[in-house]
Amino acid sequence: MHAGTLTVDLLLGDVHSLKGKRSIVRPLVAELRRTFDVAAAETGHLDLHRRAEVSVAVVAADAAHCRDVLDRCERAVAAHPEFQLLSARQVLHSDED
Incomplete structure (x- = not known):
C-alpha cells in the first residue's frame, strides 16, 4: 500500500477578504475531491x-x-487562472517506511 500527498502554495488574484x-x-477543493477521488x-x-x-492525499496499491x-x-x-501556483510538493509513503 502506498500513500501520497500533494501540497500546493497559491497566490490568489484580486481578493480583498x-x-x-x-x-x-x-x-477548487470540491473539484479535486470530485474529479480525482482524493x-x-x-x-x-x-x-x-x-x-x-x-493539500491532497491519495492511497493506492x-x-x-x-x-x-x-x-x-x-x-x-x-490550469486555474484565478491564482498562481507558487510551489508544489509531493511526498510518497509506503507501508514499508
Whole structure:
C-alpha cells in the first residue's frame, strides 16, 4: 500500500477578504475531491486573504498510481487562472517506511 500527498502554495488574484478567498478555494477543493477521488482540504495560510495552501492525499496499491493522481491534481490546480501556483510538493509513503 502506498500513500501520497500533494501540497500546493497559491497566490490568489484580486481578493480583498477572507470571504472572497473562500469563494475561490472551496470550489477548487470540491473539484479535486470530485474529479480525482482524493481527500483535499485548505491546510495553510488560513488568516491571509491572498495566499492559500491546499493539500491532497491519495492511497493506492502502487506508487505509480499515487504519482499519476497527484500529477494530474497538480496540473488541474495550475490550469486555474484565478491564482498562481507558487510551489508544489509531493511526498510518497509506503507501508514499508
